[in-house]
Amino acid sequence: MGLATSRRGFLRAASGLLVAVALPLKTRAQDAAAEAAVPAAPAVPPGAFIHVAPDDTVTVIVKHIEFGQGPLTGLATLVAEEMDADWSQMRGALAHADDALYANLAFGMQGTGGSTALGNSFLQMRGAGAAVRQMLVETAAEAWGVPPAEIAVARGRISHPSGRDSGFGAFAQAAAQRPVPAETPLKPPEHWVLIGTDLPKLDTAEKSDGRAQFTLDLYPEGVQVVVIERPRSFGATVKSWDDADARQVAGVRAIRQLPQGIAVYADSTFAALKARAALKVEWDLSAAETRTSQALMAEMTAAAREAGRTVEESGDLSGLDAPGVTLLQAEYSFPYLAHAPMETLDGVITLSDGRAEAWYGCQFPGLDRPAIARTLGLPVEAVTVHVMLAGGSFGRRAQGSAHFAIELAEVAKAGGNGSYKLMWTREDDIRGGYYRPMTVHRLRGAITPDGRIAAWENVIANQSIVAGTAMEMMMQDGLDPTAYEGSINLPWTFGGHRVAWRRVDGKVPVLWWRSVGSTHTTMATETFLDELLEAVGKDPVQGRLDLLRPDATRERAVIEAVRDLAGWQGSKQGDRGYGVAFAKSFGTYVAQIVEVESRDGQPHVTRAWCAVDCGIPVNPNIIRAQMEGGIGFGLGAILHSTITLGENGAVQEGNFDDYPTLRISEMPQVEVTIIRSDEAPTGVGEPGVPPIGPAVANAWRALTGQRTRALPMIQAGGVV
């Protein structure tokens, strides 16, 4: 196993000895469900996805960025399965930016997001693997003078009953000369030997001993380190600046004004940082957002008290006003959240006489590459983007605005020919915007005297993530589904229900944050549902099962599975509270139960149980890892995280001291069970996140009676 350090390095090392194979025009899946769910792959020219080297190693060129969620291993698994390769011979490398070859079939351009990497690749990568296998078999058959049908392939060996036996590498060069099969059958699921097993990840060893190479680790000849002094208020511009002191710092090469702020170019990182600290910049706030979070939240709350625009409605809502009903109402407020990936935004760019080459954790190559070209006034073909391993993203690198790509290009444009390494510090990151949108939910639920939930209404107010960006095409008739996803298509049967959205425009840049709308919709709906169930005297688990639509079989299965895994006995046992929550996001069904105790009057989660149905589980090891990580990521946010705008709209937080992240001492023991399924595989990068918040809040309420209406649960002044 292993990680090819970079595609370029890989190609150099193996130059001239590669089999470069195209996709077959058509693949034939035996699993009809998977076939129906995945769009057809376009035909692509040779060299796209698989390289077989003379030493038998098979390198899969992975079109999705790897930042921990596992596509490097997942996509290599699909190829290895159909090639009948041995896992030990597999390698992975990240594809460079090229929409024609590497489009996400769910997006129509190259990009990673929405937990789509494995799903959109499921047939495409298997098809590529099957084609290569067939070409190798035909080549061996010709060489051995036997019919292809008599040849077997298993664990990376090609063999014939006559005793002939070979690895892949010996036939690689000749196989590359053969035509790509027009149609290749795929293995039926009952013949899978790798899909569905706990294969070790291809990038673990290099990430455990410091060898894995990330963007910041690149040092091209003569590279200048660049940091930018940025405004503290969103939308502020430079009024004046004084760099007299900054220029005195040894190692400073230049200080230049860019649209993003004042950029320091230096020979070393420390020189750049020291000079930036010595800059004096006055900012013009006339076009800036200068309101505080408190003022913005007041605006958002007022908006949620309006009717909003209906996005889903069914049944009879009169129950909300009928005599004799008990009406429950709640308002939930959600703060801005920063993603704070461990590796801040960074990029390397080399400009040389009309060509640009960039290396960074590029999540949307399909948008970034043209943005770099536009900024530099170059044709797209003159721009090469190498996708690097990235130290987390959680949505931060998936930029509809391509703002980082543009900034990187601006750095090079101002600097001229040369190499530049642009680095954001942690403060730049935390204060840099592109937050999970501040959001308010206003919920109303009516309970009839005979104990039924007669009506449900949810009005959501927040800023659109996609409006006004290159992702605007996601808007549907003026509605941004990412603003309220997770609040509609709920599996519960209410008498009548209405969900509405009130768009509130603003100047604070917002972005998707791991699980996007479901970061807030699931928190609001699943805690409110718990309160309604309590009001009608139902157990949180059984009450949910009773409310499920009859056709909600996958929802039922995960809730029952987590109930059994946790040994659910009710929501309070002695000094421990238990809470449950369910969410379907990105096509994946997840139910979680947590055990919570009070430590110094604050919630401490001791255990978490999780049941997940993501269709065919390609790599259970990665699925479990993503559920564990999703639980930890979501837990840190609901316990600790808030971005606060203070005086002049300046962000108050700046680093992990005032924007705390979950620590190991707060990480619960996690048990995960995966539902067996032959449905098309769906993603796991995000769906572990949504249920954890409401599960904890429900457990805390069961334990203490305190409701969670605002986040984070733990603030400087204690539990709110």
Next chain:
Amino acid sequence: MTTITINGTQRTLDIDPDTPLLWVLRDELRLTGTKFGCGVAQCGACTVMLNGTPRRSCVTPVGMIEGADVTTIEGMAGREFDAIQAAWRALDVPQCGWCQSGQVMSATMLLQQLPAPSDQQIDEAMAGNACRCATYHRIRAAIHDAARTLEG
């Protein structure tokens, strides 16, 4: 001029003494396994071994450690380190990987001090190492695994 020993080799550096050790390791010596995460000793991604104990290199001016013995992830060796590496691989601990050099450094030094740490001792020793992917569950399990292999 500052002289320090890094991974067993003595280095004399003509450098601004205020420069944090982190940037000396990375920019000057190209020892890039040590990562930048916060710059203020809040995340542990830059953890190195300084005279045998964990140290956040991002807040350690190189001029303050004249004569010190520094080991980075690239220079780590020994039975505790090997056991940690094996356990990290066996449990597929890393996700994005950015913080893992620091996690491995802290975990190795923990086992050097305490061959069989409890959950609580692990939590205390590792509390300064943040992981946004929240691989903590596997970090804890991997440290226990490594400790068991050292016993046997």
